[in-house]
Amino acid sequence: xQTIHQWPATLVQPVGSPLSLECTVEGTSxxxxxxxxxxxxxxxxxxxxxxxxxxISSEVPQNLSASRPQDRQFILSSKKLLLSDSGFYLxxxxxxxxxxxxxxFGSGTRLTVV
Amino acid sequence: AQSVAQPEDQVNVAEGNPLTVKCTYSVSGNPYxxxxxxxxxRGLQFLLKYITGDNLVKGSYGFEAEFxxxxxxxxxxxxxxxxxxxxxxFCAVRGLTAGTYKYIFGTGTRLKVLA
Numbered sequence: 325x326q327t328i329h330q331w332p333a334t335l336v337q338p339v340g341s342p343l344s345l346e347c348t349v350e351g352t353s354x355x356x357x358x359x360x361x362x363x364x365x366x367x368x369x370x371x372x373x374x375x376x377x378x379x380i381s382s383e384v385p386q387n388l389s390a391s392r393p394q395d396r397q398f399i400l401s402s403k404k405l406l407l408s409d410s411g412f413y414l415x416x417x418x419x420x421x422x423x424x425x426x427x428x429f430g431s432g433t434r435l436t437v438v
Numbered sequence: 439a440q441s442v443a444q445p446e447d448q449v450n451v452a453e454g455n456p457l458t459v460k461c462t463y464s465v466s467g468n469p470y471x472x473x474x475x476x477x478x479x480r481g482l483q484f485l486l487k488y489i490t491g492d493n494l495v496k497g498s499y500g501f502e503a504e505f506x507x508x509x510x511x512x513x514x515x516x517x518x519x520x521x522x523x524x525x526x527x528f529c530a531v532r533g534l535t536a537g538t539y540k541y542i543f544g545t546g547t548r549l550k551v552l553a
Contacts, residue, residue: 423539429481
């Protein structure tokens with residue numbers, strides 16, 4: 325069966341420090357991968373998505389970047405964190421790009437920038 | 439324009455009573471519709487989806503949703519609420535942007551089931 329792992333679960337980082345959040349999927353190949361941010365426990369904002377290795381699409385210009393160095397690995401990064409980067413970050417995957425299967429979400433990373 | 443609306447920020451219901459969480463959508467073509475649930479500090483969990491077929495869709499944990507094409511709605515329902523159903527619920531619709539399908543999520547409805 326397929327599983328998705330996200331780490332760390334919580335992170336407290338000072339302003340100006342770098343960030344690296346990792347997401348991996350097991351039990352499938354060539355998944356579509358997504359990074360979302362959830363602010364204030366409510367709405368979801370799509371940050372990046374990837375349909376294959378090295379293919380990254382950005383939804384919102386910001387202080388963050390994403391990379392997909394391996395088929396089932398998706399990394400969210402920042403060189404210098406801002407206070408506004410605080411939030412709950414969710415990784416998700418789907419089998420393909422048709423949108424018919426739903427997304428499977430990871431358990432999330434709570435990032436607090438201080 | 440493609441969109442999803444969840445008009446209620448919060449829904450309160452007594453345990454044992456039926457519950458409804460509302461969702462309306464706007465999308466061209468046949469809609470693919472989804473409901474997800476989120477417990478505190480957790481990821482979203484899939485509840486159910488409608489793509490085609492019967493308008494009444496049954497999902498996990500006793501939830502069901504009714505697709506109404508004329509009203510462009512996909513309300514989530516449960517005949518008898520449990521305290522453990524208290525969580526944040528998201529409706530989503532598949533949208534097409536620049537040749538790519540992506541999900542458009544509503545702003546979420548917090549369900550509180552009172553004992």
